[in-house]
Amino acid sequence: MKTALLQLTSSDDPAANLDMVRGMVAEAAARGARWVLTPEVTNCVSNSTTRQREVLQHEEDDITLAGLREQAAELGIWLLIGSLGLKTHDADGRFANRSFMIGPDGGIVARYDKIHMFDVQVTETETFRESANYRPGDRAVLAPTEFGTVGMTICYDLRFPHLHAALAQAGATILTVPAAFSPVTGAAHWESLLRARAIETGCWVLAPAQTGTHPHNRGKPRRTHGHSLVVAPWGEVRIDAGTEPGIHIFDLDDTSVTDARRRVPSLTHRRAFEGP
Numbered sequence: 001m002k003t004a005l006l007q008l009t010s011s012d013d014p015a016a017n018l019d020m021v022r023g024m025v026a027e028a029a030a031r032g033a034r035w036v037l038t039p040e041v042t043n044c045v046s047n048s049t050t051r052q053r054e055v056l057q058h059e060e061d062d063i064t065l066a067g068l069r070e071q072a073a074e075l076g077i078w079l080l081i082g083s084l085g086l087k088t089h090d091a092d093g094r095f096a097n098r099s100f101m102i103g104p105d106g107g108i109v110a111r112y113d114k115i116h117m118f119d120v121q122v123t124e125t126e127t128f129r130e131s132a133n134y135r136p137g138d139r140a141v142l143a144p145t146e147f148g149t150v151g152m153t154i155c156y157d158l159r160f161p162h163l164h165a166a167l168a169q170a171g172a173t174i175l176t177v178p179a180a181f182s183p184v185t186g187a188a189h190w191e192s193l194l195r196a197r198a199i200e201t202g203c204w205v206l207a208p209a210q211t212g213t214h215p216h217n218r219g220k221p222r223r224t225h226g227h228s229l230v231v232a233p234w235g236e237v238r239i240d241a242g243t244e245p246g247i248h249i250f251d252l253d254d255t256s257v258t259d260a261r262r263r264v265p266s267l268t269h270r271r272a273f274e275g276p
Contacts, residue, residue: 001147001252004033005208007228007241011215012046014055018067025071025079028247035078035147035252037208038068039228040155040180041097043084045214047222049133056095058087065100073106078145082178082208083114083154085134094135099152099178101143109144112152113137116160122184130156140166148173148254151203155179158193158207161200168201169267173257175203179225180210186225191237199235202261204252206230211243233260 006024010017021038028036043064046052059065064084072079079102086096097114115138117131140163143150151167151174158177167175175197181190198205211226228241228248233256241248261267 001034002032003035003206003250003252004028004031004037005206005228005230005239005241005248006036006038007209007211007226007245007248008039008042009212009214009245010039010042010045010210012044012048012051012055013216014043014064017043018064021064022067022071024247025068025077026075028249029075029077031247031249033077033249035080035145037080037082037176037206038178039082039208039210040178041085041210042082045180045210045222045224047220052085052095052133056085056087058089059098062086069102069106069108072102072104076104078102078104078147080150080176080178082176088135090135092135095133096137097130097134097154099154099176101145101150101152110141110150110152112141112154113139114154114157115140115163116156118156120185122182126182126184128182140170142167142170142172147252148257151175153177155181158197161197164197164201164203165267165270168203169270172201173203173254174252175201175205177205177207178209179207181225183223183225186227190225190227191229191240194229194231195235195237198231198233200266202233202257202264202267204231204233204257209241211241211245233257234263
């Protein structure tokens with residue numbers, strides 16, 4: 001399965017982002033990709049809650065979801081929308097950070113709401129409180145596809161190995177980790193964590209990422225780490241996209257999963273134990 005990761009520098013303008021992404025999806029498909037993956041918050045990267053309330057939409061009205069579903073059907077490809085920031089009907093007004101697997105008919109095969117919220121202080125001057133504006137999901141999700149079962153996660157979920165182990169034990173052979181990672185934590189932990197999740201589960205780990213300094217951001221400027229990665233089930237990095245936006249194509253095969261799990265069948269060796 002020829003697969004493409006898109007590395008983006010999304011702005012806080014969903015319409016402009018959609019035009020950019022559609023152009024990249026079309027190019028990836030023209031280069032033979034049958035599955036295309038985009039990063040976290042493909043539709044809008046912003047530090048301003050006011051701006052998010054102005055431009056984010058409910059799922060049923062979202063222009064990015066509608067536009068990419070239409071394009072997937074036109075091109076006959078699979079498409080993982082890494083995530084969209086979406087308004088919800090919750091009383092507290094918080095948004096959802098939601099990933100979508102779109103089939104080649106344009107239908108929504110699976111949707112996943114990010115479970116773990118990025119509430120951290122990474123430096124004295126860099127603090128994130130994702131839960132202030134986004135409400136967490138509460139359900140792990142598998143997406144059945146013609147090329148394998150995909151376990152869907154988003155960004156900060158990467159730090160919780162029990163989620164990825166549960167997805168693999170439930171049948172996932174591919175884990176998706178679309179992200180908008182902080183440059184500070186990205187430089188320290190991004191590659192190590194992605195490789196660990198692949199090694200622990202014997203899964204492909206596909207991590208399309210946002211990168212660079214994001215334009216048109218009101219308030220504090222937003223920067224992201226980049227380095228979209230493809231990690232094979234044995235833990236080797238097959239693609240590192242660096243820090244420039246672009247399209248990165250590779251061949252996804254299921255024999256790598258079979259081989260890694262035959263050599264070290266750790267998923268079958270898990271045992272229950274009493275707590276300390």
